[in-house]
Amino acid sequence: MFPWFATGHMTPFLHLSNELAKRGHKITFLLPHKALLQLQHLNHYPHLITFHTLTIPHVQGLPHGTETASEIPISLNHLLVIAMDRTRDQVEQTLGTMKPDFVLYDTAYWMPQIAKKFGIKTICYTVVCAASTAIVLVPARNVPKDRLISEEELSNPPQGYPSSKVVLKGTEARSLLFISLPFGEGNMTFYDRTTRALRESDAIAIRTIREIEGSFCDYIGTQYGKKVFLTGPVLPNExxxxxxxxxxxxxxxxxxxSVVFCAFGSQINLEKEQFQELLLGFELSGFPFLVALKAPNGCESVEEALPEGFEERVKGIGVISRGWVQQLLILKHSSVGCFVNHCGFGSMWESLMSDKQIVLVPHLGDQMLNTKLLVEELGVAVEVERGENGWVSKEELSKAIKLMMDGDCEVGAKVKRNHIMWKESVGSSNLMNGYIDRFVQNLQDICMSK
Known part of the structure; x- marks a missing residue:
């Protein structure tokens, strides 16, 4: 396993490792030392899953000692990926020594080149929604080298794209403009890197289910001319x-x-004014709340960013976390009734598999597509309305929370019914185990075809 050095990528790779180990398979997990400290408690089969730490070289422009994406703003990810690429010799030496049957990777586009030297098969495992891969990372969407892709181009789905609902329009498309920006050395863009990682693999695997994203998965397989395997969401049972x-x-x-819980993941850094506006929105809702947000840009701590008098006003009914929180455990608590989140793919699945009402405030392109899946396709959540400049006001946040927490509201009741239906439909352990069992069989079939 060699995932991108971000919590939202390494964690699902480790959850998949646990499922494979449960079925008797041995896994070596390559990761930075700092990530080991964050993840080792999630290793349920230490006799079968071995962590192998890599030395992450320093890249000019990164704070010294940076090893994972959660330590830096998203704007510096293009430098961290250079550091990741410079571990190539270490990775090659490890593969040459261990000679595994497979390597699963995502952004390390060079993995197939070195794996082939040792007769190792490669699986490009994407842990974001299939819809985002389908709409921006198909070969027909090639971004010219001499210019950036335009907002208009991203607002128009490629030919054959299977949905009229899961599409970004107008200003929403701006969040995807990063795909044609540098992401690595040698003028490589995010688009170049990711499409090459998909194109040169022996097969593609996606962390999703056919019941929700089957048409997108079929489209990706057709575009790349490859088999597409599904693992299911691969969430821990407990x-x-x-x-x-x-x-x-x-x-x-x-x-x-009665409690509203909010978390935006490990990488979202809001501007101070937006951070304060959201907190005021939770206060305005009138419900007790637990908020886990990173300190906003330009602030050393959450404390210095709080609105004036806020802590005194919400004392006893509002808690602002100063660090990492146990999201799954919080979502299991009976007092929590609503989950306000950014709709990263992990949080999307955790929302769907919970019994909490879902309010979404997406920030990045794939999160917006995930949101459209939940809101437009499944009807299990509401999205907070934004102003023309993308601003989320305290009034709109409060309005969305009240809509979902009001048991007599027709819209909230309908969304809750849909949520219950989908959770019962796709949340059974038999269905999820079936996806992992089929994935293992898919891997065995590739081995047999050597």
């Missing part, structure tokens, strides 16, 4: 550990379904 005592005690003080 949240690991116990809630921090202070937080657990605080949640116990509220009635069932």
């Amino acid at each position: 949240a690991v550990g116990k809630l921090e005592e202070n937080l657990g005690s605080w949640l116990e003080g509220f009635s069932p379904g």
Whole structure:
């Protein structure tokens, strides 16, 4: 396993490792040392899953000691990927020594080149929604080297794209303009890198299910001329550990379904004004709330970014986390009734598989596509309305929360019914185990075809 050095990529790779190990397979997981400290508690089969740490070289422009994406703003990811590429010799030496049957990777486009030297098969495993891969990363969408892709081009789906609902329009498309920006050395763009990673693999695997994204997966397979294997969302069956005592005690003080929980993942850094506006929106909603957001841009801490008088006003009914929180455990708590999130693919699945009402505030292109899947295709969530400049006001956030928390509201009730239906439809352990079993069989079939 060699995922991109971001929590939202390494964690699903490790969840898949656990499922494979449960079925008797041995895994070597390549990762930075700092990531090992974050992930080792999630290794359920240490006798079969071995962590192999890599030395991450320094790249000019990155803070010294940077090893993972959660340590830096998204704007510096293009430098971290250079550091990742410069571990190539270490990775090649490891593969040459271990000679595994397969390597699963995502952004390391060079992996097939070195794996072929040792007769190793490669699987490009994408842990974002199939819709985002389908709409921007098909060969027909080639971005000219001499210019950036335009907003208009991204607003128009490529030929054969299978949905009229899961499409970014107008200003939404701006969040995808990064695909034609540098992402690595040698003038390589994000688009170049990702399409090459998909194109040169022996097969493509996607962390999704046919019941929701089957048409997108078929489209990707047709475009790349490759087999597309599905693993399901690969979520842990049970949240690991116990809630921090202070937080657990605080949640116990509220009635069932009354608390609003908000988390935007490990990489979203809001501007200070937007950060403050969201907090004021939670206050305006009138519900008790638990918010886990990173300190906004330009601020060293969450404390210095809080609105004036905010802590005093919400004392006892509002908690602002100062660090990482146990998201799955919080979502299991009976006092939590609503999950406000950015709709990263992991949070999307955790939302769908929970029994909490879902309010979405996406920030990046794939998150916006995930949001459209939940809101437009499945009808299980609401998205907070934004102003023309992309601003999320406290009034609109409060309005969306109240809409979902009001048991008598027709819209909220309909969304809740849809959510229950979809959770029951796709959330069974038999269905999810079936995806992993078929994935293992897919890998065995490739081995037999050597």
